[in-house]
């Protein structure tokens with residue numbers, strides 16, 4: 001009985017998830033990126049599928065197998081991720097932005113490999129688009145969930161990002177916690193909703209965290225419908 005309920009919790013829902021880092025090229029052999037493994041987003045995709053959702057996973061460069069039954073789209077840059085996400089936004093019910101999107105990219109990209117020369121070298125960087133902010137600004141029926149990794153003042157930054165980006169919920173990962181965050185299999189987090197729900201989750205596996213997030217999301221969605 002319980003099993004059956006679980007498997008249909010997100011039945012008929014279209015869930016769009018982003019995962020992993022983005023990679024911003026400076027020349028054919030060099031780029032800027034971050035240590036995101038994509039594990040959190042892939043765990044969310046796997047769990048959403050288990051709960052009966054139709055899942056699309058927009059993945060940055062990661063080395064993880066595609067969860068069974070999940071529709072996967074690979075991207076490299078923040079701009080490519082933006083295009084793929086926006087193209088599917090109108091048609092999505094739940095959007096979860098767990099990707100670690102680069103905030104900046106090199107202003108100039110070289111076709112040829114740069115050669116070294118004596119002295120320092122300066123790279124001028126420009127801002128990428130904030131995908132989540134654009135999704136918040138254009139939000140219609142979608143339930144929009146953001147992620148953030150912080151070392152301090154989690155609730156404070158969480159409140160700020162929730163409001164500024166017009167989110168329904170945000171998962172704040174505490175990366176100061178031992179064993180948590182980038183590249184680990186576990187996260188310690190605080191979950192905040194726009195309705196003022198505050199949940200502190202202890203260190204747990206990304207699979208368990210994904211299950212908790214989706215369980216709460218389905219509860220919130222039912223609450224909004226009624």
Ligand code: CTP
Pocket residue numbers: 078097098099100101102103128129130131132133145146147148149161
């Ligand atoms: N995000 C995004 N596009 C960007 C930067 C961030 O979609 N160019 C999304 C991330 O996927 C995440 C959320 O915004 O869901 C929060 O990312 P975070 O880096 O914590 O927030 P920023 O707004 O970039 O602020 P800062 O890095 O200065 O803390």
Ligand code: CA
Pocket residue numbers: 101102103
């Ligand atoms: Ca950022």
